[in-house]
Amino acid sequence: VNAWWLGLSPAQATITCGEHHHRVRWEAGSLRALDHVDPEGERTLAALGGQRCACVDVLDAWERHQDDLRVLVLASRGRRDQLAPNEELGAVGPQVVQRAPAGVFRGRQRRTGAGFMGITAVGSSSGWTAYGPMRGRPSRRAQAENELIALLGLGGGLQERLVATVAAAWRQRLGHADRALARARPQLRAALHGRVFAALGDWLGTSGLESELRMIGDRDEPKLISGYGVVRAELPFGWLVEVWARDLGTIWGRFCLAATTTDGLSWRLTTVGPDLGPPAVITVQLPDL
Amino acid sequence: MWHAPAVARFDAELYLRLAGEEMLLGPGDQGRRPWNPPLSEIASALLAVGAISATKAQAVLDDYSLAEALRSEHGSPHHMAIGRASRSPRRKAKALKPRRVVPCDRMIENAQGTMQIRRVVLAEDSTTIALTWRPTTSPRRSRRGRSRFMFGSGLTSSLSPTLADDRGTTASSNFEGGGSEEEWDGHLTAHLPLAPGTAWIEIDGNRIELTGQPWPCEISIEPLAEAAPAHRYLWRRLSVPTHFHGPPESLEPSIDALIAAGALPPDDPVIDDVRSVLEAMPQHPGMSASSRAVRSLPQPWRSLLLRQGKLDGPEGTITLGALTPVFDGFSAAVMTLESQPEGMAMEVDVTPGIEGHGPFNTSANPRQLAWWAADDRGNHYLGQIGGWSGSDDQMRGEINLWPALHPKARRLQIMPTGDTARAVISVQLPWAPAGSVDKDHPK
Numbered sequence: 252v253n254a255w256w257l258g259l260s261p262a263q264a265t266i267t268c269g270e271h272h273h274r275v276r277w278e279a280g281s282l283r284a285l286d287h288v289d290p291e292g293e294r295t296l297a298a299l300g301g302q303r304c305a306c307v308d309v310l311d312a313w314e315r316h317q318d319d320l321r322v323l324v325l326a327s328r329g330r331r332d333q334l335a336p337n338e339e340l341g342a343v344g345p346q347v348v349q350r351a352p353a354g355v356f357r358g359r360q361r362r363t364g365a366g367f368m369g370i371t372a373v374g375s376s377s378g379w380t381a382y383g384p385m386r387g388r389p390s391r392r393a394q395a396e397n398e399l400i401a402l403l404g405l406g407g408g409l410q411e412r413l414v415a416t417v418a419a420a421w422r423q424r425l426g427h428a429d430r431a432l433a434r435a436r437p438q439l440r441a442a443l444h445g446r447v448f449a450a451l452g453d454w455l456g457t458s459g460l461e462s463e464l465r466m467i468g469d470r471d472e473p474k475l476i477s478g479y480g481v482v483r484a485e486l487p488f489g490w491l492v493e494v495w496a497r498d499l500g501t502i503w504g505r506f507c508l509a510a511t512t513t514d515g516l517s518w519r520l521t522t523v524g525p526d527l528g529p530p531a532v533i534t535v536q537l538p539d540l
Numbered sequence: 541m542w543h544a545p546a547v548a549r550f551d552a553e554l555y556l557r558l559a560g561e562e563m564l565l566g567p568g569d570q571g572r573r574p575w576n577p578p579l580s581e582i583a584s585a586l587l588a589v590g591a592i593s594a595t596k597a598q599a600v601l602d603d604y605s606l607a608e609a610l611r612s613e614h615g616s617p618h619h620m621a622i623g624r625a626s627r628s629p630r631r632k633a634k635a636l637k638p639r640r641v642v643p644c645d646r647m648i649e650n651a652q653g654t655m656q657i658r659r660v661v662l663a664e665d666s667t668t669i670a671l672t673w674r675p676t677t678s679p680r681r682s683r684r685g686r687s688r689f690m691f692g693s694g695l696t697s698s699l700s701p702t703l704a705d706d707r708g709t710t711a712s713s714n715f716e717g718g719g720s721e722e723e724w725d726g727h728l729t730a731h732l733p734l735a736p737g738t739a740w741i742e743i744d745g746n747r748i749e750l751t752g753q754p755w756p757c758e759i760s761i762e763p764l765a766e767a768a769p770a771h772r773y774l775w776r777r778l779s780v781p782t783h784f785h786g787p788p789e790s791l792e793p794s795i796d797a798l799i800a801a802g803a804l805p806p807d808d809p810v811i812d813d814v815r816s817v818l819e820a821m822p823q824h825p826g827m828s829a830s831s832r833a834v835r836s837l838p839q840p841w842r843s844l845l846l847r848q849g850k851l852d853g854p855e856g857t858i859t860l861g862a863l864t865p866v867f868d869g870f871s872a873a874v875m876t877l878e879s880q881p882e883g884m885a886m887e888v889d890v891t892p893g894i895e896g897h898g899p900f901n902t903s904a905n906p907r908q909l910a911w912w913a914a915d916d917r918g919n920h921y922l923g924q925i926g927g928w929s930g931s932d933d934q935m936r937g938e939i940n941l942w943p944a945l946h947p948k949a950r951r952l953q954i955m956p957t958g959d960t961a962r963a964v965i966s967v968q969l970p971w972a973p974a975g976s977v978d979k980d981h982p983k
Contacts, residue, residue, distance in 0.1 A: 332565060
């Protein structure tokens, strides 16, 4: 079985960590703090009362949300569904993380009351909550939500990598039926619907488009067919990981049903044209850098 | 438009989530309202027929409300958070405290202006005084046509007189209300309750004898007639007032959801009735009904809409002090009823606080009362919330009833209505013209 991240290029954002600008980089399925030699040691020191480090807080938040289904609800569905370039993005809650331009994650080292990533807004003491009806400390749920919104605002392609990470985690769980999976199924199906719909909308245009999606198993044959004025898609949840996460929803004017590889360099893309005729295979060879 | 393939068992959560996806990806800005999104209509409909639990419906609404807020240039995540923070767990209903309501008509002048005292309400835990405040620099104006653009304090920041009773209690007070530069309507609330049985009160030393009596009324509680949950939901949705949005723009998403859930047959004649009423409903109480087919509508909607736009209501105000026991989780007090040519208004207290009227509300299951009224001539009236204040526990507000009271009506039944029961406050109207017949209470 190939690693799910094969063929996904690295993504990187710069954040303010203490007095410095530091880089956090996603590569090969993991997020790393490039400018910290020993994040685990710093984590231990912080736990003992030492100064917290924004980079390590981001790593910890990423870890906590790597199977969080709300990522699939909140994050972008594609090019035409972007989160607003709002100064308040990531600014929910009393510990504010401002979205910074050009992927810069502004923050300063400080342990916050809510324990939220140790990052608070530069020049902001209380954020919007000074005007809101919230009382007391934010709930654990609100803290988790703040943290997630901040992660989605990291920039540099990390939002898309977080979606891929969550989708890959749940794709793996789909093979093992349990109660948690049963509860999550509506969310998984909706996550697939939204992203397939967005890709189809970009490809075919949304005017008058009637579409229907059936979520199939990984081993079933994916299809995109038309009948009675309705476009019917039959795709596995894994389409999110194999196709959508690699930005392969459409290629050369064709909709991509599946993308497979054996080595991460040579890719076989099963595609259909706008006439929704028989599938055709496109082979893509990536350079071995 | 996305469709979930036909399945043997309806999955309400999936249906709701797919509607959320469609809302996010829908064309233009139409779906990009970070407050009260259309998704809540669908959630409420599915919840009303038991297709989804309140917890699950709320979780989906919270998810997509936040997702929408994150995409909105007009809103922001904090709208969503305010809506969530303003929701509180359901509380067991508590009856409003018994109160002594004393109508007044007393003017008190000082250097700053004139207070017209209209009513004193004394309970064991609170004392409020309803008044109209006119600053000295402002000419007196009629109540009708006044501009209202201020709330809270502002010009009235100095309006905090000391109150006293005949038992020696003295208390400071503060004013809350709304108005313009010329005139403010509102309430003084004592920081310490005065004695409910006091014979008089003083406002900054100006004594007011409390000799008036509230207008008599009869109060009863009635269960609502049995109805299919889907029918009850749709009719109720038309009658529950929404302060910011008027009648719902469309009930089609709710109807589609109810049909998909198997709670409403696609050929149910109620669907057309509901559509006809919604089409005929004015977007604002002052507008005339828009449909020519009003006469074919079912009651009470037919009588409601037939008189819409009339300006022949009698003029008068009565102080009621009507207090209901707990019904359907609510307790309500109607303090005054005012009739004007264009409609009626009531000042009410309700416990618990009523959800669903805030600008950021995203509750799947808001606590709401419909405010109906009916006269002895078979005419019906519907209330909209004009303004309110309060907390999770209690709300005080103004209910504007439309259309205008029939000029020959002699009796009015005011009916705050919950999901399964209603209170009926029956009042003989003092301004009814001589000779008109009270069908239910002949002399």
